[in-house]
Amino acid sequence: MCEAMCGVEIKHDGEKVLSIKGDKNDPFSQGYICPKATALQDLHEDPDRLRQPVERTADGWKEISWTDALDKVAAGIQSVQQKYGQNAFGVYLGNPNVHNMGGMLTVKQLLTSLKTRSRFSATSIDQLPHHIVSMHLFGHMLRIPVPDVNRTQYMLIIGGNPLASNGSIMTAPNMRQKLKDIKARAGKVVVIDPRRTETAEIASEHHFIRPATDVLLLLAMLNEIYAQGYAKVDSRAAALAPEIDRIASFAKDYTAESVASITGITALEIKRLVKEFCEAESSVCYGRMGISVQEFGLLSQYLSMVINIVSGRLDEVGGLMFPNPAVDVVNSSGPGYLGKRHSRVSNLPDFNGEYPVVAMADEMLVAGEGQLKGFMSVAGNPVLSTPNGEKLDEALSGLEFMVSLDYFVTETSRHANIILPPVSPLERDHYDVTFNGFAVHNVAKYSPALFDRKDNEKHDWEIYLELADRLDKDAPEAIQKERAATKAFGPKFLLEQGLKYGPYKEVTLDTLIDNPHGVDLGPLHSMLPEAIKHADKQIHLNVDFYQADLDRVKEMMQQYDDSHILLIGRRHVRSNNSWLHNSHRLVKGKSRCTLMLHPETAEQQGIKDGQNVRVTSRVGSVIIAAEVTDELMPGVVSIPHGFGHGRKGVKQKIAQAHAGVSVNDLTDDTLIDQLSGNAAVNGVPVQLEALESATDDALATAS
Numbered sequence: 001m002c003e004a005m006c007g008v009e010i011k012h013d014g015e016k017v018l019s020i021k022g023d024k025n026d027p028f029s030q031g032y033i034c035p036k037a038t039a040l041q042d043l044h045e046d047p048d049r050l051r052q053p054v055e056r057t058a059d060g061w062k063e064i065s066w067t068d069a070l071d072k073v074a075a076g077i078q079s080v081q082q083k084y085g086q087n088a089f090g091v092y093l094g095n096p097n098v099h100n101m102g103g104m105l106t107v108k109q110l111l112t113s114l115k116t117r118s119r120f121s122a123t124s125i126d127q128l129p130h131h132i133v134s135m136h137l138f139g140h141m142l143r144i145p146v147p148d149v150n151r152t153q154y155m156l157i158i159g160g161n162p163l164a165s166n167g168s169i170m171t172a173p174n175m176r177q178k179l180k181d182i183k184a185r186a187g188k189v190v191v192i193d194p195r196r197t198e199t200a201e202i203a204s205e206h207h208f209i210r211p212a213t214d215v216l217l218l219l220a221m222l223n224e225i226y227a228q229g230y231a232k233v234d235s236r237a238a239a240l241a242p243e244i245d246r247i248a249s250f251a252k253d254y255t256a257e258s259v260a261s262i263t264g265i266t267a268l269e270i271k272r273l274v275k276e277f278c279e280a281e282s283s284v285c286y287g288r289m290g291i292s293v294q295e296f297g298l299l300s301q302y303l304s305m306v307i308n309i310v311s312g313r314l315d316e317v318g319g320l321m322f323p324n325p326a327v328d329v330v331n332s333s334g335p336g337y338l339g340k341r342h343s344r345v346s347n348l349p350d351f352n353g354e355y356p357v358v359a360m361a362d363e364m365l366v367a368g369e370g371q372l373k374g375f376m377s378v379a380g381n382p383v384l385s386t387p388n389g390e391k392l393d394e395a396l397s398g399l400e401f402m403v404s405l406d407y408f409v410t411e412t413s414r415h416a417n418i419i420l421p422p423v424s425p426l427e428r429d430h431y432d433v434t435f436n437g438f439a440v441h442n443v444a445k446y447s448p449a450l451f452d453r454k455d456n457e458k459h460d461w462e463i464y465l466e467l468a469d470r471l472d473k474d475a476p477e478a479i480q481k482e483r484a485a486t487k488a489f490g491p492k493f494l495l496e497q498g499l500k501y502g503p504y505k506e507v508t509l510d511t512l513i514d515n516p517h518g519v520d521l522g523p524l525h526s527m528l529p530e531a532i533k534h535a536d537k538q539i540h541l542n543v544d545f546y547q548a549d550l551d552r553v554k555e556m557m558q559q560y561d562d563s564h565i566l567l568i569g570r571r572h573v574r575s576n577n578s579w580l581h582n583s584h585r586l587v588k589g590k591s592r593c594t595l596m597l598h599p600e601t602a603e604q605q606g607i608k609d610g611q612n613v614r615v616t617s618r619v620g621s622v623i624i625a626a627e628v629t630d631e632l633m634p635g636v637v638s639i640p641h642g643f644g645h646g647r648k649g650v651k652q653k654i655a656q657a658h659a660g661v662s663v664n665d666l667t668d669d670t671l672i673d674q675l676s677g678n679a680a681v682n683g684v685p686v687q688l689e690a691l692e693s694a695t696d697d698a699l700a701t702a703s
């Protein structure tokens with residue numbers, strides 16, 4: 001369920017889980033786990049978890065048989081498509097899909113059988129900029145280099161909080177230890193974040209930054225690298241980039257002095273950051289959610305990559321390096337493309353056949369040819385996870401037919417006509433097809449299911465294939481054959497193929513079965529130029545494309561109004577997006593769904609600690625208890641996402657008792673990174689209003 005891929009050791013007596021601990025013999029995680037691992041038991045045993053398909057009726061949810069459910073779902077999809085056209089049925093893939101081996105290996109079959117272009121996923125409220133940068137520069141959207149944290153001497157973290165998130169696009173268990181190790185070997189960890197996070201607390205240095213102004217900091221840093229004479233345009237990676245000479249002038253208008261007042265970081269500090277970054281024996285610039293999911297997400301990720309390249313840090317030990325996973329999905333998937341089509345209503349570019357999630361509600365609400373009338377949500381909860389969730393909530397309620405693949409009746413799946421629940425995570429085999437590709441050390445590990453699935457249960461992949469059978473009876477022979485073989489042998493068979501075509505001949509499924517703790521494949525190593533998928537084996541900097549976005553930056557700088565209070569998000573180590581709040585041990589204690597704000601800001605607004613505050617944005621408002629803390633930069637407020645379980649019809653008792661409010665009832669579906677179509681949930685302008693009574697925050701509800 002998490003990117004860090006920690007090995008777990010589960011003691012059990014029959015189907016009773018006795019304990020869940022970190023696997024000390026796992027060569028990668030070496031015994032480390034976080035609280036989320038123990039939630040595996042809670043999830044498995046949760047009485048609210050659906051074990052059988054349910055259908056929404058006038059008298060509430062009714063259990064139905066799998067055959068009935070799958071027949072009805074196929075009929076519902078076909079009916080919408082016959083009446084309104086194939087693209088009138090939409091599909092959204094949520095985050096847990098990428099953590100699910102069977103799902104990952106077979107989702108292509110489901111998508112092919114749905115025959116719709118109306119596809120969406122959590123990618124466009126997350127890591128989309130990483131994919132686009134890698135597609136442009138290295139020729140494949142999944143060829144993403146990661147920080148060599150185990151060996152770096154200087155790690156610059158911009159908008160990431162690995163101590164809460166356990167690392168992202170950087171699969172690295174126990175980041176606390178890894179960051180401490182950097183400091184212990186006389187290295188440095190520097191965090192740039194509008195909040196003094198758990199990560200910032202243990203870093204060598206932390207700088208507040210005004211939300212969504214990172215692009216200015218990064219431009220100034222790039223400028224300074226040249227101004228101070230640190231650019232290494234003849235380094236190995238830079239020498240592979242024919243356009244590298246154009247980078248010298250890319251940021252020439254952005255001096256450290258010119259960006260200081262807007263970003264909140266002084267020119268002197270920016271210059272020192274650059275000097276120390278470039279003079280360190282090794283260093284890496286790493287930017288994550290904080291810079292991806294804001295108005296300049298793509299340009300910011302591009303600049304972060306370019307900084308690593310011109311400072312000679314790409315593909316070098318202790319810098320930004322390419323993993324070499326045993327199953328390399330880069331070899332079995334297309335490189336990606338941007339903007340082949342545009343969304344009907346908001347005219348936003350698709351990426352790799354998916355439209356941005358911010359376009360989804362409009363596609364359902366705005367009448368006309370191509371309007372979505374039916375919808376499938378697969379392992380997702382977009383009502384809580386995407387901007388302007390309230391609008392999507394309304395849009396879903398107007399559909400003709402909807403189906404959810406989910407464990408629970410959630411804020412999203414409550415709108416479905418039928419919910420198809422897969423097996424629990426303890427009942428399926430696992431090999432991490434996705435996150436081994438982002439691991440900071442090369443490893444491979446296969447974990448067979450702990451418990452057999454029951455006769456009346458189905459895996460996600462079984463649901464996909466059975467739907468595909470019903471929807472796509474006339475599929476081409478090759479597809480039918482793969483479907484039949486997968487059904488007969490399970491997704492393990494596809495994993496075996498993946499290993500066979502991977503880079504390690506010695507790593508077969510049998511090797512992995514013989515080594516249940518995992519196989520150590522060694523530290524990251526130099527991969528250039530082979531890692532590049534462009535036919536010419538060169539790095540394509542695509543300068544024109546990115547330079548054009550500087551007009552938008554200029555405009556932002558000219559119009560910058562620092563009087564706005566800006567909203568950002570936050571994660572907590574005991575949450576996982578919207579879906580671990582039904583585990584008592586993960587939600588117990590003080591409510592975490594609070595509005596954090598600095599004492600100065602609180603005073604200006606007349607807000608006291610614990611007091612209820614109405615927070616209002618362009619799209620909506622919520623009432624939430626204030627948590628006054630100097631962790632936040634003045635003028636910035638923070639609310640975690642994934643809460644808001646108080647909506648009518650949700651069936652997760654513990655989560656409902658810790659409902660909180662949804663920050664995505666405030667985030668704005670028109671606030672986006674225009675270059676990529678990615679959502680911008682960080683840096684949302686809001687107004688605050690202190691409410692009279694300081695009521696118990698459990699009472700706080702979306703207004």
Ligand SMILES: Nc1nc2c(c(=O)[nH]1)N[C@H]1C(S)=C(S)[C@@H](COP(=O)(O)OP(=O)(O)OC[C@H]3O[C@@H](n4cnc5c(=O)[nH]c(N)nc54)[C@H](O)[C@@H]3O)O[C@H]1N2
Pocket residue numbers: 093094095096097100122125126289378379380381382384385386405406407408410422460569570576577578579641642663664667681
């Ligand atoms: N404001 C704000 N919004 C955000 C973010 C933020 O930082 N701030 N973060 C964004 C990010 S990074 C992401 S990835 C998205 C996540 O957005 P989503 O993927 O839409 O939401 P999740 O909360 O992960 O919901 C996952 C759902 O899948 C179900 N589920 C879990 N495992 C499985 C499984 O194996 N099979 C099936 N079929 N179902 C399963 C769960 O019960 C849950 O209902 O949220 C985004 N939204």
Ligand SMILES: Nc1nc2c(c(=O)[nH]1)N[C@H]1C(S)=C(S)[C@@H](COP(=O)(O)OP(=O)(O)OC[C@H]3O[C@@H](n4cnc5c(=O)[nH]c(N)nc54)[C@H](O)[C@@H]3O)O[C@H]1N2
Pocket residue numbers: 002003036095126158159160161162164165166167168192193194195197209210211212213214288289290291294568569570571572573574575576577682683
């Ligand atoms: N426990 C737990 N672990 C998780 C998840 C979870 O929900 N809970 N979600 C998983 C998922 S789906 C993902 S994608 C990863 C995300 O992994 P991370 O990116 O590490 O997660 P965040 O905690 O969202 O970190 C983003 C940081 O950016 C900061 N920030 C906000 N706005 C700005 C800005 O404008 N500029 C800068 N510089 N910083 C800013 C925030 O204060 C925050 O500290 O975590 C994964 N791991």
Ligand SMILES: [Mo]
Pocket residue numbers: 095126
């Ligand atoms: Mo994510």
